[in-house]
Amino acid sequence: MADRQSTPKSNLAPLSLHVPEPPSRPGDAPDFSHVEILKAGVTPRPAEDSDPAAMRDHAYGLVRVLDDDGAAVGPWAPKLDAETKRRMLKYMLRVRAFDDRMYRAQRQGKTSFYMKCTGEEAVAIPATMALDRDDMCFPSYRQQGILIARDYPLIDMINQIYSNSADPLKGRQLPIMYSSREHGFFSISGNLTTQYPQAVGYAMASAAKGDTRIAATWCGEGSTAEGDFHAALTFAAVYNAPIIFNIVNNQWAISSFSGFAGGERTTFAARGLGYGIAALRVDGNDALAVYAATRWAADRARTNKGPTLIEHFTYRSEGHSTSDDPSGYRAADEKTAWPLGDPIERLKAHLVASGEWDDDRHEALRTELSDEVKAAGKEAEKNGVLGHGLHQPFETMFEDVYADMPWHLREQMEQALAEKDAKWPK
Amino acid sequence: MAEVKPLDAKPAEAKAPKGMNMIEAINSALDTMLDRDPDVVILGEDVGYFGGVFRATAGLQEKHGKTRVFDSPISENGIIGVAVGMGAYGLRPVPEIQFADYIYPGLDQIVSEAARIRYRSVGQFIAPMTIRSPYGGGIFGGQTHSQSPESLFTHMSGVKTVIPSTPYDAKGLLIAAIECDDPVVFFEPKRIYNGPFDGHYDRPVQPWAKHPASDVPKDYYRIELGKANIVRVGEAVTVLAYGTMVHVALAVVEELGIDAEVIDLRSLVPLDIEAIETSVRKTGRCMIVHEATRTSGFGAELSALVQERCFYHLEAPVIRVTGFDTPYPHSLEWAYFPGPIRIKTALEKILKD
DSSP states (O other): GGGGOOOOOOOOOOOOOOOOSSSOOTTSSSOOOOOOOEEEEOSSSOOTOOOOGGGGGGSHHHHHHHBSSSBSSSTOOOOOHHHHHHHHHHHHHHHHHHHHHHHHHTEEEEEEEOOOTTTTTTHHHHHHHHHTTEEEEEOTTTTTHHHTTTTTTTHHHHHHHHTTTTTTTTTTTOTTTOBGGGTTTOOOSSSSHHHHHHHHHHHHHHTTTTTTOEEEEESSGGGGSHHHHHHHHHHHHTTOOOEEEEEEOOEETTTEEEGGGGTTSSGGGGGGGGGGGGGEEEETTTHHHHHHHHHHHHHHHHTTTOEEEEEEEOOOOOSSSSOOOOGGTTOOHHHHHHTOOOOHHHHHHHHHHHTTTOOHHHHHHHHHHHHHHHHHHHHHHHTTTTTOOOOSSSGTTTTTSSSSHHHHHHHHHHHHHHHHHHHHHO | OOOOTTTTTTTTTOSOOOOOOOHHHHHHHHHHHHHHOOEEEETTOOSSSSOOOOTTTTTHHHHHHHHTTEEHHHHHHHHHHHHHHHHTTTTTEEEEEGGGGGGGGHHHIIIIIIITTTHHHHSSSSOEEEEEEEOOOSSOOGSSOOOOOOOHHHTTOOOOOEESSHHHHHHHHHHHHHOOSOOOEEEEEEGGSSOOSSSSSSSSSOOOSSSSOOOOOOSSSOOOTTEEEEOEEEEOEEEEOOTHHHHHHHHHHHHHOOOOEEOOOOOOEETHHHHHHHHHHHHHEEEEEEEEEEEEOHHHHHHHHHHHGGGGOOOOOOEEEEOOSOOOOSHHHHHSSSOOHHHHHHHHHHHHH
């Protein structure tokens, strides 16, 4: 190590290491002055078969549809009937009611862990509505909106969260790590961005078989730093896979701001350009913009025009999870200072402005959904909550490790059953 | 129960053409499965047009088409990750990792994903993939083309680990692995791709054609995973080995004229514990031979199992013959390799104890 200590060359300025720092910290006023917000409606809409090189600006711009008055403006405004938009709003309100209830359930000790998607309801729900029902989703952990938008039973979500006797995943997975093949929802991994190349493989298989289904996947801006992200984009580009990559840029990866994933230098949508992948940067709090962008990408994929990368520019309004307290690392009022508003309020304002909705109906719906979630919770509790009772037969711990149980697991299962009899006598 | 199929005996099902080497047998297994199952696909670095750096996939793209046998980017996490997704769709991918030494970037996708997807999704999704990869040394490959990382995988629940030692076994085991609904790591001992190896690197290379196990049926057959093969019946000591070391150990035993029982494990997980127990109870002695590094190698697991289950039948401590706990050296390869001298010394010790 001695030569590391050598005298710096006197005629050169010393090197310095840049360690990113967010614009504001606890005690500071929130600062989003670095965020450039384009006006709604100004971004052109290229044809779905455009050459990625001809639409590079879209990786640095911001597709927005809803303006400050709630009008849907510009070429990206999707032609959706009022009924569909009300359904979109209902799903978004349902997921928010669900999150609130499950957060409280965790605080009440009914489960170990929960993750809300508050402020990001417009990321998963409009995207799912823009996909076909049998398209396959490879989500990260904050896209519970996919299941909600595909009408997965709330009680089954809660059974999973409580790891109880009716848990469809037999108590094996951390709460919210759902899986439902029937709903086109791939099993969530706790290891980040592993789902990205898997989604590409699914899309490649679909293409190789001459199927018409496509795949969509989601990760956070922080985990774009994982190797799997780059492997996935490489494979998708090489094989022209019918896939939609979604990067949910909610500004924070637990306590690390987006600068630690490279966000100080460029946009996350621009990650696609180096791979020759079409890239869109979208107002992630604008439900209609997310719907339109996803529809564009889905149409592109389904017609063999290849993959699309969509950055959803949004904000994580709450902690990373129930195990996190953001007051320890970011300015307290960021949530209210966030310049793109609340996705539910913005869609509501649009429907109200167009005469398709009103405050009374909104409040009535909120109450209805709150009651619905509460009832589902009560029903799920009949199957038990985490830590109260042995909800799954011991044998289930050893099943599904392999298709058939090998001798060594059989022996260990017998050991576990013997321990059970000693610890919990009948 | 284990098969008793001495290596010098003609396989029962054997038919013409005679004389496949291990590469040809693997190629034949892949060809057979591509024919039989439209969901089988092969991907990996250089496996397509060129047919693989060891030629294991030669001619398969031409015969079965580019959407079933294709080259991949140089990205092991991508190769395995994509194969997980293909399995979720319903395909039965057979990814090749060009050298076992290159498998580490794909480890997370194997261990956290492929090996766990059945469990965490309660069988909604499975990963019925077979990861083929040449492993082991003896070819002057240096530290990045010689390693034996099998114990990384035997340590992980949810994945099976299979290692053939002959062309006949390679085809039958590979077909069984591809048909298996669990992820299988299929390590191919590259030193014996072209001929068996007695451990004497300075002697002329023997081709497989002279070996009875090169008599590989052209058609479909399978060897059940988890069944060991007793390649030499004996009374004095049980020798547990797999891959290249089966041949090296057998040669030493024959040269010394020791009445050893030599067992080719063929599959590490699942393990044929019955064959091991039966043999050790008979011989009272157990020697384990593997090329991998010693500490936490699969030999440690075998030794513990034998001690736990056969202690009162043992007449001597279980002994391990392994590679050293160093990176695989280039110029000192034959000093590193657990060859005839190391095996002979251990055999003499265990028979004296």
